[in-house]
Amino acid sequence: xxxxxxxxxxxxxxxxxxxxxxxxxxxxxxxxxxxxxxxxxxxxxxxxxxxxxxxxxxxxxxxxxxxxxxxxxxxxxxxxxxxxxxxxxxxxxxxxxxxxxxxxxxxxxxxxxxxxxxxxxxxxxxxxxxxxxxxxxxxxxxxxxxxxxxxxxxxxxxxxxxxxxxxxxxxxxxxxxxxxxxxxxxxxxxxxxxx
Amino acid sequence: xxxxxxxxxxxxxxxxxxxxxxxxxxxxxxxxxxxxxxxxxxxxxxxxxxxxxxxxxxxxxxxxxxxxxxxxxxxxxxxxxxxxxxxxxxxxxxxxxxxxxxxxxxxxxxxxxxxxxxxxxxxxxxxxxxxxxxxxxxxxxxxxxxxxxxxxxxxxxxxxxxxxx
Numbered sequence: 293x294x295x296x297x298x299x300x301x302x303x304x305x306x307x308x309x310x311x312x313x314x315x316x317x318x319x320x321x322x323x324x325x326x327x328x329x330x331x332x333x334x335x336x337x338x339x340x341x342x343x344x345x346x347x348x349x350x351x352x353x354x355x356x357x358x359x360x361x362x363x364x365x366x367x368x369x370x371x372x373x374x375x376x377x378x379x380x381x382x383x384x385x386x387x388x389x390x391x392x393x394x395x396x397x398x399x400x401x402x403x404x405x406x407x408x409x410x411x412x413x414x415x416x417x418x419x420x421x422x423x424x425x426x427x428x429x430x431x432x433x434x435x436x437x438x439x440x441x442x443x444x445x446x447x448x449x450x451x452x453x454x455x456x457x458x459x460x461x462x463x464x465x466x467x468x469x470x471x472x473x474x475x476x477x478x479x480x481x482x483x484x485x486x487x
Numbered sequence: 488x489x490x491x492x493x494x495x496x497x498x499x500x501x502x503x504x505x506x507x508x509x510x511x512x513x514x515x516x517x518x519x520x521x522x523x524x525x526x527x528x529x530x531x532x533x534x535x536x537x538x539x540x541x542x543x544x545x546x547x548x549x550x551x552x553x554x555x556x557x558x559x560x561x562x563x564x565x566x567x568x569x570x571x572x573x574x575x576x577x578x579x580x581x582x583x584x585x586x587x588x589x590x591x592x593x594x595x596x597x598x599x600x601x602x603x604x605x606x607x608x609x610x611x612x613x614x615x616x617x618x619x620x621x622x623x624x625x626x627x628x629x630x631x632x633x634x635x636x637x638x639x640x641x642x643x644x645x646x647x648x649x650x651x652x
Contacts, residue, residue: 337558443626443630443631443632444624444625444627444630444631444632444650445624445625445626446622446623446624446632447605447623447624448621448622448623449623450619450620450621450622451619451620452617452618452619452620452621453617453618454618456636461553461556461559462556463552463553463555463556464552466552466553468630468631468632468633469624469632470553470632470633470634470635471619471632471633471634471635471636472558472635473619473634473636473637474636475618475636475637475638475643476638
């Protein structure tokens with residue numbers, strides 16, 4: 293087998309290759325030090341990102357929020373809010389009409405947002421390449437606290453011949469984007485050292 | 488199709504056509520948030536050397552809680568090697584030679600309203616070979632981004648690039 297591409301190595305590390313393909317890559321790695329070190333590095337970063345994400349998930353109390361919402365709804369029904377029960381057919385139709393209108397507006401707004409997105413975010417091959425190779429680091433952004441200040445944002449990243457991972461570090465309310473380069477050094481001798 | 492249904496479809500169609508037009512008003516900053524002059528912005532670059540030499544964080548670095556978070560916390564020593572400020576002028580890239588002889592190049596791409604700028608950064612190896620061809624970042628004054636991972640003398644280089652005014 294020819295040397296696996298960086299993308300194949302990432303897919304291998306993430307367990308996304310077919311069993312046959314993974315077997316071929318594994319066989320190659322057995323006899324080749326450099327790609328094996330690269331896979332080790334990818335696995336280290338993946339482990340860090342997963343651990344960070346799980347740590348954040350641990351601070352979210354979704355169950356409590358859902359239970360509070362259910363209890364609030366039960367209390368509203370229990371205190372005799374009978375409007376829903378005695379709703380006339382005409383008001384029901386009006387509600388359906390408004391639902392449709394509001395739904396249409398939402399769909400139009402979504403379409404508008406999609407059409408007016410910055411083209412560089414969706415057309416840049418470099419940006420899409422980075423997103424494809426390292427989607428997991430984005431997760432902590434979604435799980436960040438609501439009070440987090442929106443920090444600087446990376447618009448385009450072209451790591452070139454090297455490999456890069458894009459993620460954010462949250463310290464208090466500050467969210468700082470980080471580009472971590474997988475530098476093998478000019479002599480390409482040492483293993484990656486972030487963790 | 489009944490008259491009622493026909494009206495309903497017409498109403499939705501009007502909204503579908505109208506909302507995109509409303510969503511994209513002409514972008515013209517008001518006089519109070521006119522884009523500031525490009526020359527007033529700068530990039531402060533902190534070149535840090537991260538190792539596990541057991542020396543802690545150099546006090547000259549200042550407050551940087553990010554260094555205490557993973558993956559930066561996997562290094563216990565951060566030394567400030569260099570702190571420079573480069574003015575950001577559109578069309579005039581600024582360079583900084585890094586300790587590993589690679590060259591960091593920053594350039595102002597755009598001045599945005601509300602003290603925001605869009606800038607690019609790249610790193611070249613000696614001899615002109617590109618190491619990090621392109622990184623474009625949008626940041627507000629005071630906000631930073633970090634480029635880390637370059638090997639250097641038993642550790643790594645951590646470049647903290649902050650937009651200043």
